[in-house]
Amino acid sequence: MSTRHLEALFKPKSIAILGASERSNSLGGMVLRNLMSTDYGGKLVVVNERGYNNIHGIPCVKKVGQLPFKPDLAIICTPPETVPMLVRQLAQKRIKTAMILTGGLSRTHSRSGRPLMYSVQEVAKETGIRVLGPETIGVMVPHNNINATYMHMGILPGKIAYIGQSGTLASGIIDWAFSRGIGFSHLTTLGDSIDIDLDDLIDYLAQDRNTKAILLHIENITSPRRFISAVRAVSRGKPVIAVKSGRTPASQWAPVELPPGIVDGDKIYDAVLRRAGVLRVNGSDEMFDALETMTRMKAVRSEPLHIITNGTGPGVLAVDRLASLKGELGTLSPETVSELAKLLPPYWTRKNPIDLNYDAGPQLYEQVLAILSRDPHVSNVLVLFAPSLTEDSLQVADAVIQFSTRTHLNVFTCWLGHSTVQDARDAFFDRGVPTYSTPDKAVKAFMHMANHQRGQRVLRETPESYTDPQVDRTKARKNIQAIYGSGRRILTNEEVRDLLQTYGVPMLDTHYCDTEEQVVELARELNVPVDVRILHEEACKPFAMENTGRGRIRGRVKGLVEEKSIRESCQFLLKSYREHFPESGYMGFAVHPSFQSVGGVGFSLGVTRDPVFGPLMFCGASGATINVVADRRVALPPLNMVLARDLLAQTYMYRLLLDFSYRPEQDINKVCETLVLLSQITMDIPEIKTLEILPLYFDRSGAVAVNAMAELGAPMKPAILPYPQELREWILLPKSKRRVELRPVRGEDEPNQIDFHSRLSPESIRYRYFHYRKNFSHDEMVQMLQIDYDREMAFVAMAQHDNGTEEALGIVRAWTDPDNLYSEFAIIVRDDMKGERLGWVMMRKIIEYCTERGTIEMVGSVLPDNRPMLALAQKLGFAVRYDDEEEVMALRLPLNTPDEWQAERLRVLTGRK
Structure with missing residues (x-):
């Protein structure tokens, strides 16, 4: 997981193209012509063994060793058998980054019988040169005037980044997006991804200000822990849309081994993408519609959908599709019905969808939209229009466009037909109003947005407090x-x-x-x-x-x-x-x-293991008369109560439990607790390969496991780093003699953190957040507490009370960049802790943690009048200087010795000489 040298990939100041010629079908020649067509402002040079003086007017040399300058980026377009040697020569020239557009390295073998791509991979690991490909299309970065691909056309500047694995699909996306006027910040494909992988590019794009959304085409995920960590980090601030190909054995290049108990491997990718906060779509058609939705549609504040139409048929189709996708059809308030009745025919249905009749014109559409905008329960409106003899589709579209620019409503449209409504669709597109060709597409696109925000809410929900039993x-x-x-x-x-x-x-x-x-x-x-x-x-x-x-x-x-x-x-x-x-x-x-279950409701739940994604939790139906495997859903551990309930709610048995249980909520909690405990067993005992409870039954007194089986295997780590229990420790405060636990923060800490912040003085809050604030929102607390332990750490100091409750006394955190170059710290301790040396102890703990994980240096910003913190920092060895631009005191503490790239990168990031 590293963005090392990716600046040279996307912002090269000089490029060398290996293998370009003036032949029309020359791969390198096509790349060179595309670069020249974009008015690339950096230096260009060609390497061709035939020894031309120039190619298309660009200087040419015969060998890598003859390059007149050291290019930031080398693009290799030569035959497969030449590639490993060329990559080594580039590395010896100390060129940092290379793209291999050549195909066939996975099918062309070296003298030892191995595919050539592995020879290239070894060179990259040995020398540190970063390699994109082989078989990548190259990269396009319109903002930097870069089209270093062999594609048939370029792309427009925009805010969407596309990372794919198929060059052919990328070609189609380029063509489609250009016709729709949709631009990109970056576009590339991974090819065989022997070095630079999805997670590297995602980490880079997360920091790019020009990128507001990321579009992924995934064939497989080879490093799930790194992928999930990278996507979880970016998806909180930028929407990520993914389409997965190779969903069935018939479509896979090499069918993958499935975990025991799982017959549909695609469910695993569902679980991975769901946990990472990704909006998953099921094909290129849905991907384009989702792209339209995510880039143009307003945020879905609430999920009920209201529909306006000029005919019953389209409205009914939209309602049917909404129901099939588990969407919610909105209702109309009595006041809204009364207002609409003044405008509509007496025979109208007086309910949603609102049929305006075939002769509805621009004025009626606008009036109805205005009435809906005054209803506090209306948030999302789908406007349907079918061509008619009496009304001009473009005039109706103009009225909707004008209204959408001045309303809080989330308005999106569907103009049915083609030839007579194309101008209207173009008008919607030009003004940024989402529009779709059919009711089915429109509703599905809306549900993409709704489901994405549902998933984000689950990931942001504060877990219920669940205390583990006292187990040995x-x-x-x-x-x-x-x-x-x-x-x-x-x-x-x-x-x-x-x-x-x-x-x-x-x-x-x-x-x-x-x-x-x-x-x-x-x-x-x-x-x-x-x-x-x-x-x-x-x-x-x-x-x-x-x-x-x-x-x-x-x-x-x-x-x-x-x-x-x-x-x-x-x-x-x-x-x-x-x-x-x-x-x-x-x-x-x-x-x-003998055990008599309630309504025959029984669950099969437990643990299985995927060779790539590691341990998986599963939950579903049990019973000889039930297709157990069909109802089985999977999730990635570790689970908390929120994630366990999300897994349970996906099963058919969840609905049966709601129908037949005497105490549905209590029994649901019991299933969730069991899933959380199984998750904990998996984290504590990595030798557990598979474990199945079959069945978990219910009676009037609660849940009970009737039978269980387990098999062991070689220890295997989970794809998501679990709660680091090993970092917990107890200390004794010197002044009050109170025992205090220092431990990593948990999502369940939100209530005690809200109480903690309420006890802080205005001055302490200003010192920590650089301005006074009285309250913190739930989303802000989520950002602070539900952290990815792979990338961030926060330690809380907790005093234990006799009744088992905890009281927060302080919190220290460190955010680490993807390359582990620096950690930015922040600390706040309760005002009544003065004299207890708690700040010193907590700072030492976070410094030791970051040092052990290999972070190069720790940095922080402190207000100039925060003398206690400045004094503490100097005692801890921080260098302190005044930052004129930010008007703060900048703190820096070296932790580990950097290598050459790390030192140079830190100089660039910090502006140090």
Whole structure:
């Protein structure tokens, strides 16, 4: 994850093109002509082994070693077998960045039999040269007059950045966008991405002021942790739209291995993009419409949609599509209905959608829009128009355009037809009003925006306070690691139960018997109806029944009372086991009291593991009569209560629980708690490969897990860095002798942070935020507390009360740039903590943390009259100087020794000599 040398890729002051000639089909020649056509202002030079004096008037040399200057960027367009050597020569020339437009390096092999792209990758790792490609189209940056591609046309300047993996699709996007007048800040494709990857470019574009939205075409994600971290960071401030190709095995170049229990790998990408805050679309057509929506449509303040139409048919189509996408059709207030009744025919429906009749003209459209704008419950309005003999479509469009420029309403349009409404569509486009060709497209585009904002709200929602049970994590971890060390990979039923109960998952009381006689004797002692399950090695594997290829084999008999029926059931289960699993070791019977679930509602939930994305949480239906896999949804751990509920709400079983539970909210919370606990097990014990609770049932007293299976594997890290428990520590304040915990901040800390800020003096708040402010919004608190521990750290000092509540005494944070060059710190401590040395302790903790993660230096800004902080900074070793431009004291503390690029980059960023 690094933007190292990407300035040379997008802002080169000089470019060398390797392999250009004046032949019409020369790849390098096309790139050179495109660069010249944009009036590129930097220096150009060509390298061609034939030794021309010039190519298209640009100086040409025969070899890389003969270059008259060191270019910022080298563009390689030579045959595949020459590329590895040329990249090495460029690196030896100390050229920092190269683009490889040449294709075929993944299919052309070296003498050792490996594809040539791996030879190039080794050179890049060894020398530090950054490489885009191979098989990239190049880059376009209109703001810098750069078209370093072989594309058939250029792009307009704009605010959207496009990063793709397919050159052909990029060509179509360029053509479409130009016809619509849509511009780009940057456009490129990754090709085989042997070095520069999606996350690198996203990090760079996150810092680019010309880029307001990012459009992604994804074929695969090779570094999920880096990708998710980069996209999560940028998506809070800039919308990110993604289309994923290769969604099925038939469309994949090489079908990928699926995790156990998952039959649709596309659900994993759904979970990844959802967690990263990305708006996902399902194809190029939707991508274009989403682009129109995200760049032109106003923010959706509330989700109800109101529809104006001049005919019943289009309005009904729009309502049907809205319902299918789980959108909300708005209602009309009595006052609005009364006002509309004065304008519309007496036979109008008096409800949404509002049918104006076929002869509706510009004035009526504008009057109806004005009435809706006065209704506080109306926020989004879709205006439909079908061509008619009585009205001019352009005049109606002009009226809508004029109204949209002076209203708070989110107005978007659909003019049906083509030849007679094209002028109207062009007018909408010219004035920035979103417009679509069909009601279906219009509603879908609106729901893109609504769903994107729903997802952002979930990521910004403050998690419910959920206290982990007091579990001995160390003991549980050691037990599992001992089993793993012994070479055994499948846990027994009893071992899984013990693990889950240790973490607080409610389990049904179960007894274990070796023989039929023991089962009969136990049932006699229990004196209640019992369920009997046969245990063997294969049955203890998660998803075993899904993977046998024989359908669900009966392994349990329920509701047994009579001795005869118990014996017959044991014999039946033994016979079935010997018939279907003769090689699976026998492990006896599990017996438990029969459990009557509410409405048959049962969940299958647990953990599985993807070879690329690591551990995954899943949740869905259970039961022999249900297609368990079809309802299974996945999410990335770690989960909190908000994310667990978001996962649960995606399942069909969630709706059944709402319908059949005696206490829906309580039972929903219980499922979410179980998911959070399973997530914690996965974080604490990375050897857990798969774990399935099947089923989790409900009765009048709550939820209980009936059965569970688990399998171990090599330790695997999650794609999202979990809460860093290892950074927690206790200190003793010297003056008051209070014990205080220093720990990383959590999203659940919002209530105590609001209380903390309410106790600060105006002066302390001004010192921290550079101006006085009384209140902080929820979104501001989210930015401060729901952090990505890969990129940011904040430690809070918390005093514990006897009743279990916490009280915040101070907070220190450090934001680190993507290249880990510098961390910008900020600290604030409660006024009544003076003399406790809390600020010193917290600053030392954040300094040590940043030093250990390899950050080069720590920086900060302090108001000139903040003498306590300036004195503390000098004691800690910070260099202090006055910044004339910002009118603050600039603080700087070296932490680690930079390499050559880091030192140069810091000089550029800080303006130091």
